[in-house]
Amino acid sequence: MNQPLLEVTDLSKYFGGLKALDHVNFKVMPGEILGLIGPNGAGKTVCFNLISGVYKPTFGQILFEGQSTEGSAPHEIANNGVGRTFQIVKPFASLSVLENVLVAQGISKYNAFSKMWSAWKSKSEVSKGLKILERVGLADLAHRKAGLLPLGNLRRLEIARALLVGHKLLLLDESFSGLRHEEISRLEDLIRSIREDGITVLLIEHNMRVAMGLCDQLVVLDHGQKIAEGSPEEIQQSEKVIEAYLGRKETKDAA
Amino acid sequence: MSSYVITIGTVIVIYAIAACGLNVIIGYAGQVSLGHAAFVGIGAYTAALLSTKVGSSFWISLPIVLAISAIFGLLLGLPSLRVREDFLAITTIGINFIVEAIFNYVPFFGGALGIGGIPPIALFGAKLKGFAFFYLCIFFLLIVLAACWWFTRSWAGLACFALREEESAASSMGISPVRFKLLAFVVGTCMAGLSGALNAHYITFISATDFSFPFSILLLCMVVIGGMGTLWGPVLGALILGALPEIFRPIVDYRILFYTVMLLLMIRFQPGGLLGENMMVRRVLAKILPGVR
Numbered sequence: 063m064n065q066p067l068l069e070v071t072d073l074s075k076y077f078g079g080l081k082a083l084d085h086v087n088f089k090v091m092p093g094e095i096l097g098l099i100g101p102n103g104a105g106k107t108v109c110f111n112l113i114s115g116v117y118k119p120t121f122g123q124i125l126f127e128g129q130s131t132e133g134s135a136p137h138e139i140a141n142n143g144v145g146r147t148f149q150i151v152k153p154f155a156s157l158s159v160l161e162n163v164l165v166a167q168g169i170s171k172y173n174a175f176s177k178m179w180s181a182w183k184s185k186s187e188v189s190k191g192l193k194i195l196e197r198v199g200l201a202d203l204a205h206r207k208a209g210l211l212p213l214g215n216l217r218r219l220e221i222a223r224a225l226l227v228g229h230k231l232l233l234l235d236e237s238f239s240g241l242r243h244e245e246i247s248r249l250e251d252l253i254r255s256i257r258e259d260g261i262t263v264l265l266i267e268h269n270m271r272v273a274m275g276l277c278d279q280l281v282v283l284d285h286g287q288k289i290a291e292g293s294p295e296e297i298q299q300s301e302k303v304i305e306a307y308l309g310r311k312e313t314k315d316a317a
Numbered sequence: 318m319s320s321y322v323i324t325i326g327t328v329i330v331i332y333a334i335a336a337c338g339l340n341v342i343i344g345y346a347g348q349v350s351l352g353h354a355a356f357v358g359i360g361a362y363t364a365a366l367l368s369t370k371v372g373s374s375f376w377i378s379l380p381i382v383l384a385i386s387a388i389f390g391l392l393l394g395l396p397s398l399r400v401r402e403d404f405l406a407i408t409t410i411g412i413n414f415i416v417e418a419i420f421n422y423v424p425f426f427g428g429a430l431g432i433g434g435i436p437p438i439a440l441f442g443a444k445l446k447g448f449a450f451f452y453l454c455i456f457f458l459l460i461v462l463a464a465c466w467w468f469t470r471s472w473a474g475l476a477c478f479a480l481r482e483e484e485s486a487a488s489s490m491g492i493s494p495v496r497f498k499l500l501a502f503v504v505g506t507c508m509a510g511l512s513g514a515l516n517a518h519y520i521t522f523i524s525a526t527d528f529s530f531p532f533s534i535l536l537l538c539m540v541v542i543g544g545m546g547t548l549w550g551p552v553l554g555a556l557i558l559g560a561l562p563e564i565f566r567p568i569v570d571y572r573i574l575f576y577t578v579m580l581l582l583m584i585r586f587q588p589g590g591l592l593g594e595n596m597m598v599r600r601v602l603a604k605i606l607p608g609v610r
Contacts, residue, residue: 114489136488146489154482156594165479169491171472178473227490 065128067092067231067262068113073122075108082108084286085122090231095253095263097277099270099297101306104283106266107149110233113264114146115139126231140169145228147220149235149266155209159200159219162208163191166223198222198252214245221249225256232256234265238272250276274298282306323447329559330454331515336539336551337461338508343537344546345474346501347481348397349406352413353536355393356506358528360386360513362420365432365523375438375518379511386510387503394502398495413530420525431524438518454515458552461508465548468504477501481546538576542583544590553591 066089075083083105090096098106111117113124115136124131131139145166154162164182167190171177195201198218203211208219217237224232234253238246246269253276257263267273273280274294282290282297284306290297297303339353363385367378396408420426438445438453445453468474476497479487488494517523535558543554565572583590587597 116485135493136485137491137493140489140491148486148489152483152486154479154486156482157478161475161478165475165487165492166490168472168475172476172492172497178476179467179471181470182472182475183470223486223490 064091066090066125067127068264069125069128070109070113071123071125073109073112073124074120075105075112075117076120081286083112083119083283086283086286086288088281088288088291090262090264092262093257093260094278095257095265095276097273097280098264098266098283099268099273099280100283100289103285105286106283107235108286109283110146110235110264110266113139114144114233137172140227141173143228143230144233145224145226145231146233147217147224147235147237149239151213151216151220153208153211153216153219155207157208158205159195159208159211160188160191160204162219163194163222163226164188166226167191167194169227194222194226197225199248213240214242217241218249218252221252225261229261232261232263232265234263236266236268238267238269246272320447323451325559325563327451327454327519329555330451330458331512331519332536332539332559333552333555334454334458334461334515335509335512336536336543336555337458337465338505338512339536340505340540340545340547340551341465341468341508342501342505343540344550345469345481346477346498348394348498348501349402350397350409350502350505351406351530351533351537352393352409352411352416353505353509354528354530354532355413355416356386356390356509357513357516357532357536358416358420358523358525359389359506360510361517361523361528362426362432362513363510364514365435365517366426368435368518369432375514379514382510382514383507386506386513390503390506390509391499394499394506397498397502410530410533413528413533417525417529420528427524429524431522431527432517433522435517435521435523437521450519454519457511457515461511462548462552464504464508469548473497473500478546538580541590542580544592544596547590547592550590550592557591 068090071087073083073086074081086109098109100106108117112119115131115134115138126142126144154165164187167187168182171180192201192204195204198221200215200218200222203215211219221234221237238249241249250272253263265277277294280292280294280297281288282303289302289306290300335353335357339350342348342350360382363382364375364378367373367381368375393412397405400408421429426432438450476487476492479490479492480494480497484494539554539558540551541554542557543552544550562572565575587593589596591598
C-alpha cells in the first residue's frame with residue numbers, strides 16, 4: 063500500500079469559542095495535487111498554518127511521512143522539505159529578488175554551525191539562484207528590490223522560495239489571486255511542471271476554474287468542517303458544496 | 318596634534334566600536350535595543366574589577382570580558398524571543414535601568430563612587446598613552462569592522478537580514494528565529510563589552526552614570542544617523558556625534574536644540590541614514606560627476 067505523504071486526522075483549532083477548524087481529516091498522496099477549497103473563513107489558511115507549524119492544533123494529529131509533527135517549530139517543518147507561500151505575500155522587501163531566493167537556498171546551512179559562516183554570495187550559489195528565477199520567469203528582475211515588484215511577480219517569487227525549501231511538499235496559499243489571465247495560465251503550467259518533478263502540491267484556491275483544472279483531488283471546507291472530498295467532477299455535483307457557496311434553495315418562488 | 322584632539326579621537330573610536338555592535342543587533346537583525354549602554358557597562362565593570370581586584374592585565378581580562386558580555390547578551394537577548402518592536406524597545410530600556418541600578422547600589426561594584434585607579438593598558442611592558450592608545454583602539458575598531466563584514470557575507474548574516482525583513486517568512490525557510498536573534502545579540506554585546514573595557518582602561522575611572530539610558534540613545538543616534546545596516550554608518554555616526562559637542566562648545570546652551578533639528582532633518586530627508594540607501598552624498602556626487610553611481 064502507498065503511504066500518504068501527509069495525513070491529517072481530527073485536526074482542530076479553536077480560537078476561544080470560534081471553531082476555526084473542527085475535526086478535519088484528509089490525506090495527501092505522494093505526487094498528487096490536492097486542492098483545498100471553500101468560502102471565505104472556511105479555515106483553509108488556518109489548516110495551512112497548522113501544517114506548517116505556525117499554530118499548534120487544539121487537538122488532532124498531523125502525520126508527515128508517517129511521523130507526527132507535533133511540537134515542531136515552523137523552521138523544523140521547513141527542514142523536513144515542506145515549503146509554503148503566504149496568502150498575503152511576505153517578501154524580504156529591502157533585499158533584492160535574488161537575495162530573497164538565496165535566503166531559501168540556504169536552508170541546509172542554517173543548522174550547522176560550521177556551514178553558517180561560509181559566504182552566501184558565491185558564484186555557484188548565485189547561478190543556482192538565477193536558475194530558479196529563470197524557471198519562475200523572474201531572471202531579468204534578479205537585482206531589483208523585492209519590495210518594488212508588483213503582486214504577480216511577488217507571487218512567483220514566493221513560489222521560487224517555497225520550491226527551494228519544499229522538495230517534498232509544497233503548500234500554495236492562493237497563489238493565483240490577483241493575477242491577470244495570462245499570468246494564471248503560466249502559473250498553471252509551472253505547477254504542473256513542479257508535479258512532474260515529483261513534488262506533491264497542496265493548494266488553496268478560490269478560482270474554481272483553476273482548482274478544477276489543476277487538482278487531482280479536492281477537499282471542501284466550510285465553517286471549519288470538511289463538507290466534501292473527491293475528484294473535481296464529484297465536487298461539482300455535490301449538493302452540499304453548491305449550498306455552501308450559493309446558499310440553500312428555500313422554496314421554488316423565493317426569488 | 319594636540320592631546321585634546323587625540324583624546325576626542327580615542328573616545329570617538331571607542332564609541333564607534335559600541336555603535337558597530339548595536340548595528341549588528343538593530344541594523345542586521347532588526348531587533349530594537351535601547352539598552353546597549355548596559356552592555357558597554359558590563360564590559361567596563363568586568364575589566365575594571367579584574368584589573369583592580371584581581372590585578373590581571375588587560376590582555377588576560379579581554380577574553381573574560383568578551384565571555385561575560387556574551388553570556389549577558391544571551392540572557393538579556395531572551396526577551397527578544399517573546400516581545401517585538403515597541404515592546405522590545407521598552408523591555409531593553411528596563412534592562413538598562415536595572416543594570417545601572419545594580420552598579421549604583423551594590424557595594425561590590427563600588428556603589429555611587431564607581432571604580433577608580435584602573436591601570437592603563439600595557440603592551441610589551443610599555444604603558445599605552447595618547448597616540449599609542451588611539452592606535453590600539455583603531456586596531457580593535459578594524460577587527461570589529463572586519464567581523465561585521467564577515468558576518469554580513471555569511472549565511473548567518475543573511476538569516477538575520479531575513480528575520481529583520483519578515484520573521485514568519487524567514488522561519489518558513491528553515492531559519493530558527495531563536496538561534497539567529499540570540500546570535501546577533503551575542504555578537505553585538507561582545508562588541509559593546511570590548512568598547513566598555515577600552516573605555517575603563519582609558520578613562521581609568523568608571524561609575525554607573527556613564528552607562529545610563531541617555532548613552533544608549535546616543536549610540537542609537539549614531540547608528541541611525543550613519544545608516545542602519547551599513548558597514549561604515551556607525552563609524553560615521555560616532556564621528557559626527559562625537560565631534561559635534563566639541564565643535565559646538567561655544568553655543569553649548571543650544572546644543573540639544575541643534576541635535577533635535579538635525580535628527581528631524583535626518584528623518585525627513587535621509588531616513589536610511591547618511592550611508593543608507595539612496596544616500597544624499599551619492600545623489601550629489603552623481604550630479605557633479607555623471608559617471609559616479
